Structure formats: structure tokens, C-alpha cells
Amino acid sequence: MLAFILRRILQSIAVLLAVGLVAFSLFRYVGDPINAMVGQDTTMEQREELRQKLGLNDPAPIQFAKFIANAARGNFGLSYRTSEPVGRMILERMPATLELSFCAALFALFVGVPMGVYTGLYPRHWTSRLLQAISLIGISLPTFLIGILLILIFAVSLHWLPSFGRGQTVQIGWWTTNFLTVKGLQALILPSITLGLFQLTLLMRLVRSEMLEVMRADYIKFARARGLTNRAINFGHALKNTLVPVITVTGLQLGALIAFAIVTETVFAWPGVGQLFIQSVQFSDIPVMAAYLLLIGLLFVLINLTVDLLYFAVDPRLRGGGLARAGGH
Amino acid sequence: MAAASNNPPLLEVKNLRVEFPTRRGTLLAVDDVSFDIAPGEVLGVVGESGAGKSLTGNAIIGLLEPPGRIAGGEIRLEGRRIDNLPYEEMRKVRGARIGAIFQDPLTSLNPLYSVGRQLVETIQTHLPLSGSQARARALDLLKEVGIPGAEMRIDHYPHQFSGGMRQRVVIALALCAGPRLIVADEPTTALDVSIQAQIIALLKRLCREHGTAVMLVTHDMGVIAETADRVAVMYAGRIAEIGPVRDVVKHAQHPYTKGLMGSIPSLGVRTERLTQIDGAMPRLTEIPKGCAFNPRCTVLGQRCMVERPELMAAGASRAACWHHDRGGVGQPVAKETVNA
């Protein structure tokens, strides 16, 4: 198991280096960083001097190594647009995105999984058919449309919930949170639903099909023959066996939630990293884009690593292999 | 042989019918099957694939898979009718009064739970025992079914056991609440040949010690001959012949049973193997008029084409054949036969 984890960590580092290379290439080959930094009236000599000072004349591999070393220390340089340190800009906006993604994930998990279990256990019931039909809509409507529809209904017509921004936030150290004020929590509702709806339908359909599959398994039939209660069979035996694929997809989708919060943040003017990314694309603010890329890469890698570890917790077959085979024949 | 033939039966199956509604009419997969099992008795059930053996067993444990359903007849356990119980009532019977063992030990156990946990869970579902009492009982059961190092093995997961060991665990699970009857549906088919005999011997010994009756479905006539007190031979959803094991094996009355015995050379009952049955069992949709066996029968007469034979006394057994006295190897029997 230790070997497995070590191998996974090495793989993760390789993935991050690859992402780093892409980010670095952005810097190196999209536009000229010097142009972005200096004014119109800078002379060629001054430019060359700056180039030398910034190490832009070094061979590419050395530049790449420096880039990675800086990135590892959270140093991504200054934004072309605002001249602020990129690291700080991202850190400031990170809580907004993380809290939004977290709520969306909770929404998807705590609504999607029970719906999947229900439709999997009673596939022929009319409620299940209805949920299936609704989930098709959820999976086919684009996110921005869902967001706009929700705004129209709950903000514009009913005035129940705010249509943009984080509402009221509370500062705890460098972290700003929505969770401690009513206004902040209200502001979270519509964007979380918008962002989580697609994952919700995905999870529901996944759990449903896994449930249908597992309920046909011999050990379920044998559990019935042992006279176990429906509750024990459905939740103790069946649901647990659907967990491995559910964990995988949830993990991947959590990464996707954070990465694709971009659309939701734009629709709801949510001051998160996704919005920052959109702004930096408009201004060709390469350092911010590169840092964002690396950050998303890091998140995906961390989530995958967690997912792998969760497998071990759920499935005994992955733990200590065939150690005890010896006893039987 | 059943020592208890004059006691009231443990299980009574009367005129059981199992059907499947399909778009093109209803399929009758088990047709008017009746038999008894006495306390502690082992009833072997044999027959070709698709004869309705598993459906009969599943009907008894109340686990027919929809759309299959019991369409008629009744099933009584210890005198109490169990075929029409509500699901929750029947659930309390399953595991507690009737245990079941299925074909594949590799897939009967939940891979995610230790065998101890699965045992304890079953014990506590049916018996009012504390966690530690249940675990002690689980440990005893594992020892009883012959798991070496049970103290350590109890916390192991199914994948850490071999097929034979897993089937032992499955037997322990079926026995753990002290059922009166075990329905064992081909419990050794999926196992290595070298282990099959051990498992059957274990099942037989445990059931004798616990006084548990067994309905043993198998394709193996050798197993039947060694293990069963009585045998039921099924063909196309009906019982073709039923009787004490010695009589059915040595003096088969029904031509189909004769053919089955003939196809088991290892038994040494007969030496020529010419009696192997040609043809295949008809599909449920194509069961012929008269005797269902008539397309394959070598001794048929005219009556066989028009009228269906019911079970009738034939020596010590009962057979559903108009010509059972001619089919049998042994003594000539009852005179319901017909000129044709």
C-alpha cells in the first residue's frame, strides 16, 4: 500500500510538472512579457537590460526550473493588469470559489445520492420515472441558462434571494467567509444550485445505475435469503458497494466544480478565482492565467490522491492483498 | 432414508404453480408440483437445466424474482402457510426457519464486509443476542464448518478465502440462526471437483447433527445417491418421479429417470450406456400435448400423445408415466397402464 501511495505521489508530481510546462510556455511564447511591463517610451537598451535582469535570456530549461521553483513558493510574479502580486490576488479570491464549490458539492451529494438510491431501488415507480425525466433536463440545459432562469424566478420575480455578489462576508484572518451571516448564506443559494445541478444529475444517474447493477448481485440475493431487513440490505450492503465509483466521480466532479465555477461566477458576478481568470483572459494577463492553470492542476492532483486513499478505506480487497490465502484450499 | 416418514412433514408443497407473465401469454414454469420433506430428511432434486428446480426452491424461500410469481397451490412450513405471507413476515422466516445456499460461493458473500461481520449481522437479525454473544456464536459456527484458525479468520474478508472455504462460510451463514430446513441450490457446482465431496459431506453431517432438513438441488446423481433420503426427478416443470433414493436409483420407473441413471456411468447401476436420452427438454412455450416427455420417449404408447400422466404409485416410488412398469428395471407395478 505504501508503494502504491508513493507511486501515486510521483505520478502527481509528474502531472504537475506537465501543467507547469504549459503554464511556462504561456509566459514564454504568448506575447512578450517585457512589452507588457514597460511603457511605450522605453529604449531597446533598457528593454534588453530588463530582459537580462529577469533572466529571460537564459536557456529555456533554466528558466523553466526557476519558474517551477518560484511557483512552488507561491511566487507567480506581478499581474500585468494591476501590478499586484499574483499569489495574493488569487489567495484573496480563493475563499469565494472554494465556499461556492463546497456548497455546490454538498448540494449535489446530499440530493443526488438519495435520488439515485431511490430511483435505483424503485425503478418502476412513477416518482423514479419523473426524477429520471427531470435529470435529463438538468443534464442537457447549459449552466448559464439555469443560472439566468433561477435569477429570473427567485431574484427578479419573487425577490427572495440576491442575484449577484457574495452578500455579506466575515473576515477570519485572510479568509473571507459567507457562512457566518444570513445574507451571505442567502447569496450562496442560487449560485450553488446553478453550479451543482449538473453534478447532481450526474451523481443521481450514476448511483441509480450502480444500484440497479448491485441489486442484481448474488450477495444481495443471499442477504435476502439470510433474512436481513430491507434497510440493512439497501443501505448496508447495496449502497456501500456503489461507493467506489461514486467516490471516483465525486472526486473528479469536485475538481470540475472548482474549475468550471467560471461560468457560474460570471453569471452571478461572484468575486472568485474563476471571475479573476475571465478578467485576466480579456487583458492577456499571463501571470494570472498561468497561476490559475497551476492551481487547478494542483487541486485535481490532490483530489485524485484523496480519492485513491478513500478506495483503501472502502474496499478491503485493495488492502493487504492475498496475505491470508494460505489458510484455505 | 427418512426415519421420520410417519411424523407430520416439516415442509409441504401442494400443487405449486409458478408462472411468468410475458407479452405472448403466460409461461407455466412450475406446473402442479407437490412433495413433502420430513424433519431432518434430505430430499434430492434432479433434472435437466430449465426443469424448474431453482424456481421451486426460490418459491419456497419466497424469493421468486419478478415477474415470476406463485400462481397456485400452497407451501406450508411446520403446518403454517408461508407462500402468501407479507414480505416482512416472510423475511423473518428466511434465515431463521429456512436457510438457503446458492450455487456460487465466490459471489454469495459481500466483498466489503468481513465474514465475522456478516455472520454477526445475520445472527443478530434473528436471535436476541448481544454483540459479543453473537460473535462467540459466529466463532463456534466457523469452527464447526471447519475453518482452520477461526479466531483469526473471523475478521478476514471473503477475498482472503478460497472457494471451498467461502462455501463453508456460506453454510455457516445459512445455519447460523438454527433453521429447520435448508434449500441448497447446486451448492457445489461452482467448486473444484476435489472439494465438492468435502462440502457435501460437511453439509450432510451438520444437517444431521442439527436435525435440519435439506432440499438439495443438484445435477450430480452420485451426490444424490450418497446424500439424499429421497429423490424428486423434475422434467419440464413437473415431477416425473419421486421416491426413496435406493428405489429411484436402482429401480427407476420413469423412462426419463432411467435415462438419467444411464448417463451416470460412475454409479455402476448399469453397464451399457445406450440409455442416454436423445433430444432436449422442450421450451416452456413448446410443451407437447399429453406427456411432456413423449418426443424423447422410447416406450411411448398412444395414450402418451393425448393424456398427461399424473404421479401414480410405482413400486416404492411414484412416477408420472403411463408405462412405468415397463420402464422400470425392477418389479412390475401398479396397473393404471393402458393398452393404447
Ligand SMILES: Nc1ncnc2c1ncn2[C@@H]1O[C@H](COP(=O)(O)OP(=O)(O)OP(=O)(O)O)[C@@H](O)[C@H]1O
Ligand atoms: N424471468 C424468467 N422469465 C421467463 N422464464 C423464466 C424466467 N426465469 C426462469 N424461467 C424459466 O423457468 C424454467 C425453470 O427455470 P429454473 O431456473 O427453475 O431451472 P433449473 O431447473 O434450476 O435449471 P438449472 O439446472 O439450469 O439451474 C426455465 O425453463 C426458464 O426458462
Ligand code: SF4
Ligand atoms: S407417459 Fe408415455 S411418453 Fe411419457 S414417459 Fe411414460 S411412456 Fe414415455
Ligand SMILES: [Mg+2]
Ligand atoms: Mg437452477
